[in-house]
Amino acid sequence: MLRRDFLTTLFGASTLGLSSQAWSAQPSKFLEGINYQKLPKPISIEPYKKKVVEVFFYGCPHCYHLEPSLNQWLKTKPKNVHFERMPAVLDNPNWVFMARVFYTAKALGILNKFHEAYFDAIQRDGKRIFDIETLANYCEQFGVKHSDYVQMFKSFKVDQMVQKARILTKEYGVDGVPAVIVNGKYHTDVPMAEGKPQLWQLVNELTHK
Secondary structure, rough: OOOOOOOOOOOOOOOOOOOOHHHOOOOOOEEOOOOEEEEOOOOOOOOOOOOEHHHHHHHHOOHHHHHHHHHHHHOOOOOEEEEEEOOOOOOOOOOHHHHHHHHHHHHHOOOOHHHHHHHHHHOOOOOOOOHHHHHHHHHHHHOOOHHHHHHHOOOOHHHHHHHHHHHHHOOOOOOOOOOEOOOEEEEHHHHHHHHHOOOOHHHHOOOOO
16 A cells, blocks of 8 residues: 555455345445444435445556456446545645546546556556656557647646646545545545455455445
């Protein structure tokens, strides 16, 4: 896990058909305070009834290595569980910059193509795509004009998205990544769950609490 004080140099079981009551009636091997924490104040997840948020940082190798198991979980998660990625915004300019990278791609409508490709480029391939000009050139492959990228990166719209993520990072109690927030009530991560497979088992269970 990448924590606030450790900055990178890189600048199962299907629940379909089960009721919440039936799921919660099953004995759990996961314990509050050990495998997950309950947030002091629940965060609204409207308009969704069930919501899972992965909080991450593009400069975090642990976040990158979580992607395969996360993507596998996404293939099997119940349809009524809404999923979102959210970049952590901690008190460091690198985290703020990378949040802008994420939200610029989202605002331009290229996030689905951009996210995995960019993660691979900087974490697997060691490419240094960490400034606006290089990013604008990189995103031309996704059909975005250089000038359009720069304009969106500096836009008030992206400012607002980053600010919202900053507030939620604090409200979620996130001081390290990757972290997973379930239903705006529960905070867990790989070490707390004691492994990646267990993490997604726990997430499935928490969506029914």
